[in-house]
Amino acid sequence: MAEPTVLTASDGAPLNLWRTPARGTPCGSVLMLHGIQSHAGWYGPTRSVMAERGWETGFLDRRGSGRQTSGRGDTPNWMQLVDDIAVALKELTPRPRVLVGISWGAKVALATARKHAGLVDAVGLIAPGLCPMVTLPLWQRLGILVKRLVNPGALVDIPLSDPELFTSNPKWIMYLEQDRLCLHQATARFLVESAWLDSHLLSGRWKLPALVQLAGRERIIDNIATRRWVRKRLTGPRLILEYPRACHTLEFEDDDAWRRDLVSWMAGVARK
Numbered sequence: 001m002a003e004p005t006v007l008t009a010s011d012g013a014p015l016n017l018w019r020t021p022a023r024g025t026p027c028g029s030v031l032m033l034h035g036i037q038s039h040a041g042w043y044g045p046t047r048s049v050m051a052e053r054g055w056e057t058g059f060l061d062r063r064g065s066g067r068q069t070s071g072r073g074d075t076p077n078w079m080q081l082v083d084d085i086a087v088a089l090k091e092l093t094p095r096p097r098v099l100v101g102i103s104w105g106a107k108v109a110l111a112t113a114r115k116h117a118g119l120v121d122a123v124g125l126i127a128p129g130l131c132p133m134v135t136l137p138l139w140q141r142l143g144i145l146v147k148r149l150v151n152p153g154a155l156v157d158i159p160l161s162d163p164e165l166f167t168s169n170p171k172w173i174m175y176l177e178q179d180r181l182c183l184h185q186a187t188a189r190f191l192v193e194s195a196w197l198d199s200h201l202l203s204g205r206w207k208l209p210a211l212v213q214l215a216g217r218e219r220i221i222d223n224i225a226t227r228r229w230v231r232k233r234l235t236g237p238r239l240i241l242e243y244p245r246a247c248h249t250l251e252f253e254d255d256d257a258w259r260r261d262l263v264s265w266m267a268g269v270a271r272k
């Protein structure tokens with residue numbers, strides 16, 4: 001991987017934006033956002049394909065994730081994460097500008113499209129973490145709330161330690177087992193802010209073009225609940241696709257039909 005472009009957030013924090021220039025004249029730009037545990041390194045093939053198809057491509061590592069060693073798994077608040085994304089979007093000037101959120105990243109993608117509507121022309125949501133199946137028991141959630149009040153920086157295990165939740169591909173299972181950049185803990189503050197973000201999204205409505213891609217062999221996301229959520233709130237041009245044999249992290253699938261569909265949908269956005 002090349003070195004990232006280091007941006008400065010509104011609060012002065014450094015942000016790592018991984019950029020891949022478009023081949024030829026750009027037809028638009030795309031910013032991708034990873035999930036709660038992952039980072040830009042998981043998604044190199046998709047970044048390359050988008051750039052080859054003429055998209056100025058960026059992938060933002062969430063603060064405290066990926067190669068960042070300070071503030072691991074933390075955030076001041078969810079609104080700061082949204083403003084971080086806005087900083088990255090402004091770096092990608094070709095329009096239309098598509099914001100793609102993967103898993104947990106879909107939540108902040110939608111929040112960004114709501115707060116900074118002028119910066120986003122369409123959203124792609126890949127296995128969006130809007131309605132998770134994997135949750136902590138009530139007593140643990142209450143404990144996290146108490147920690148948020150008395151020790152907000154206390155680290156809590158993210159309940160996604162099994163690589164087979166993400167993929168059934170042996171090569172990628174081994175990769176996840178050896179990935180030192182994968183985030184396995186988050187602060188009590190981060191987890192409570194994530195819950196506040198969930199509440200914020202419930203009152204939202206989005207009219208911009210949207211693509212939702214679901215994995216049929218999902219073990220992290222509740223696809224039925226997600227479809228209901230999406231149909232109620234994404235009221236503009238909307239396409240929902242499901243890949244019956246795929247696991248949660250579509251990036252790790254040998255069959256790249258989902259990637260072809262994503263690029264095809266983006267091409268349609270660019271033509272309008």
